[in-house]
Amino acid sequence: MFVYVLKRIGLALITLVLLSMIIFFAGQVLPGNAGRAILGPFASQQAVMTLDHKLGVDRPLVVQYWSWISGLVQGRLGTSYQFQAPVSSFLFPALGRSLKLAAFAFVIVVPLSILGGIIAALNRGRGVDRFISTTSLSLSTVPEFVSGVVLIVLFAIDLKVLPVTASAPPSSPFLTQLRYLILPAIPLVFILFGYIARMARAGTIEALDSDYVRTATLKGLPRWVVIRRHVLRNSLLPTITVIATQTGYLIGGLVVVERLFTYPGIGTLILTAADDKDFPMLEAGVLFIGIVYLTATLIADILYTVLNPRIRLGSAE
Amino acid sequence: MTAPVKPVAPAVAAAPTGADDASAVGAAGALDVSVKRVRLEQLRQLAHSKSFLIGSVILLWWVVCAIFGPMFVPYNATATSILSTNLSPSAAHWFGTNNVGEDVFSRVIVGARDILEIAPLATLLGTVLGTTIGLAQGYLRGVFDMVVGRIVDAALSLPTVIVAFIFVVAVGPSTLTLVMVIGFVFSLIIARTVRTAVLQERELDYLAAARLRDESVPHVMFVEILPNVLGPIIVEFTVRLGYAIFTIATLSFLGFGVQLPTPDWGADVASNYQYLAAGYWWETLFPALAIASLVIAINLIGDSIEAVLIQ
Numbered sequence: 001m002f003v004y005v006l007k008r009i010g011l012a013l014i015t016l017v018l019l020s021m022i023i024f025f026a027g028q029v030l031p032g033n034a035g036r037a038i039l040g041p042f043a044s045q046q047a048v049m050t051l052d053h054k055l056g057v058d059r060p061l062v063v064q065y066w067s068w069i070s071g072l073v074q075g076r077l078g079t080s081y082q083f084q085a086p087v088s089s090f091l092f093p094a095l096g097r098s099l100k101l102a103a104f105a106f107v108i109v110v111p112l113s114i115l116g117g118i119i120a121a122l123n124r125g126r127g128v129d130r131f132i133s134t135t136s137l138s139l140s141t142v143p144e145f146v147s148g149v150v151l152i153v154l155f156a157i158d159l160k161v162l163p164v165t166a167s168a169p170p171s172s173p174f175l176t177q178l179r180y181l182i183l184p185a186i187p188l189v190f191i192l193f194g195y196i197a198r199m200a201r202a203g204t205i206e207a208l209d210s211d212y213v214r215t216a217t218l219k220g221l222p223r224w225v226v227i228r229r230h231v232l233r234n235s236l237l238p239t240i241t242v243i244a245t246q247t248g249y250l251i252g253g254l255v256v257v258e259r260l261f262t263y264p265g266i267g268t269l270i271l272t273a274a275d276d277k278d279f280p281m282l283e284a285g286v287l288f289i290g291i292v293y294l295t296a297t298l299i300a301d302i303l304y305t306v307l308n309p310r311i312r313l314g315s316a317e
Numbered sequence: 318m319t320a321p322v323k324p325v326a327p328a329v330a331a332a333p334t335g336a337d338d339a340s341a342v343g344a345a346g347a348l349d350v351s352v353k354r355v356r357l358e359q360l361r362q363l364a365h366s367k368s369f370l371i372g373s374v375i376l377l378w379w380v381v382c383a384i385f386g387p388m389f390v391p392y393n394a395t396a397t398s399i400l401s402t403n404l405s406p407s408a409a410h411w412f413g414t415n416n417v418g419e420d421v422f423s424r425v426i427v428g429a430r431d432i433l434e435i436a437p438l439a440t441l442l443g444t445v446l447g448t449t450i451g452l453a454q455g456y457l458r459g460v461f462d463m464v465v466g467r468i469v470d471a472a473l474s475l476p477t478v479i480v481a482f483i484f485v486v487a488v489g490p491s492t493l494t495l496v497m498v499i500g501f502v503f504s505l506i507i508a509r510t511v512r513t514a515v516l517q518e519r520e521l522d523y524l525a526a527a528r529l530r531d532e533s534v535p536h537v538m539f540v541e542i543l544p545n546v547l548g549p550i551i552v553e554f555t556v557r558l559g560y561a562i563f564t565i566a567t568l569s570f571l572g573f574g575v576q577l578p579t580p581d582w583g584a585d586v587a588s589n590y591q592y593l594a595a596g597y598w599w600e601t602l603f604p605a606l607a608i609a610s611l612v613i614a615i616n617l618i619g620d621s622i623e624a625v626l627i628q
Binding site for chain 2: 014015016018019021022023026027137138141142143144145146147149150152153156157158164249251252253255256259260270271274275282286289290293294297
């Protein structure tokens with residue numbers, strides 16, 4: 001198993017390097033001339049060349065990529081074009097705020113969707129099952145800003161029970177901050193609910209149909225003991241993987257939700273960077289989204305192996 | 318995602334894979350008939366599916382709006398008027414007017430056009446490209462499969478919206494950019510599904526026979542394998558079409574999709590939602606509901622096609 005974990009980490013690192021190349025290509029090569037992009041079409045050629053030299057974008061691409069990536073490894077994320085300050089001083093606070101919102105959405109969605117999936121599975125084929133499956137699938141296909149708008153109209157404007165923005169006034173107590181995060185979290189919950197519930201339902205149905213559950217039932221165990229001891233333990237395992245893969249998606253959803261609710265997280269950061277053509281900020285922001293995703297899937301894969309006795313014991317022999 | 322990748326069940330190709338059977342040569346005619354019968358039966362099932370019918374009616378409505386909308390809307394969708402801004406819904410303006418005095422109803426109707434043009438084109442490009450890549454990966458295996466597989470993994474470790482977004486930022490938003498970028502990102506996702514389906518076909522006798530006959534690689538890929546993995550590809554197409562709408566609407570909302578003053582639902586939400594707090598809900602809510610109805614319709618259609626093809 002140790003070998004497997006090492007191999008998995010190696011693969012994640014290769015993916016990360018490739019990802020950094022893709023981002024570098026999109027951020028540095030495709031826009032063409034950075035100086036021209038910043039100064040606009042009417043700046044003199046002289047000014048553009050001076051700026052290019054100052055930014056270091058007149059060097060060969062390989063050199064540029066190397067200096068970017070070696071800086072990253074040493075923790076230097078570069079200097080923001082727009083603010084003339086280190087990218088990291090903006091990136092990490094923003095990332096922290098985004099993770100707060102994401103964690104809040106997760107805390108709501110994980111128990112809720114697993115419960116929904118299990119209820120659907122236990123009532124397989126009945127009205128409850130169809131209702132949960134159809135509603136959750138429909139909700140998960142609607143873009144976050146669409147459900148966000150409907151929620152704002154309903155809860156912030158019509159009923160006036162929740163605030164329109166996500167940022168609580170500075171130094172407000174923790175519970176107040178959470179209250180501001182409720183509306184922004186719900187669109188994220190909508191999207192994730194469908195996928196996690198679907199996996200939990202499939203896993204539960206598979207466990208329900210298995211021989212060991214039939215044996216447990218036949219030997220006279222009460223139904224809830226069968227469900228708790230034999231069904232849930234086995235059905236939740238694949239659900240873990242889905243939860244982790246959705247982390248990456250969740251951060252994508254944050255970009256949209258943060259804009260709609262004017263929340264200063266990583267999404268707002270990269271959108272602003274894109275508007276300002278602040279490529280170092282944009283590239284670092286996008287790369288960190290990728291890093292968070294890769295870490296989450298890595299942890300999920302390892303957790304899955306550790307939790308699954310068939311793999312754990314199988315490789316120990 | 319990776320925009321969430323919907324799990325697509327393995328290919329259970331509706332067409333019998335009996336072409337490998339030596340005796341089937343004489344029965345080729347009969348085979349054709351049975352394939353036709355299966356297809357007819359599938360269409361019959363679709364026609365009886367409630368969600369397919371509901372989805373189709375909604376989609377048809379928006380297609381009619383996209384094509385003929387400009388002819389029957391009450392106002393010019395881009396005619397601004399300083400005298401009638403932010404009017405609430407009334408008999409004259411069913412959905413009210415927005416902050417520059419445009420008629421929201423007219424913009425919602427005409428706004429179907431761009432998204433219904435870009436999404437199918439992008440999805441088609443993604444499907445054709447992705448099918449080709451996936452067929453090659455699954456059939457050729459080896460170094461090619463490994464290298465492409467890694468690149469796919471890397472690109473898919475970012476949410477689709479963000480991958481599309483950095484490329485659109487890099488080359489500037491236009492209809493062509495949106496089609497190319499979304500088509501390319503989707504091709505990676507579709508390649509993954511097609512590859513899995515091809516791997517299941519790979520060990521079957523009909524491919525061994527084709528290899529023994531010394532058929533060329535493109536012939537094997539497109540003539541022998543492709544018809545047998547068509548089921549999952551069709552399902553992928555409908556699923557991706559839903560996500561294409563999702564992605565385009567989102568990019569427009571973020572300001573990197575369809576550009577104003579062209580009527581577009583995502584862009585209209587973006588340019589009006591800041592007036593929500595002032596109570597002008599109609600200029601944002603109606604375009605938002607239009608997006609919701611379209612994505613839900615396409616997903617209803619996709620789900621029913623999946624249920625019929627893969628059972």
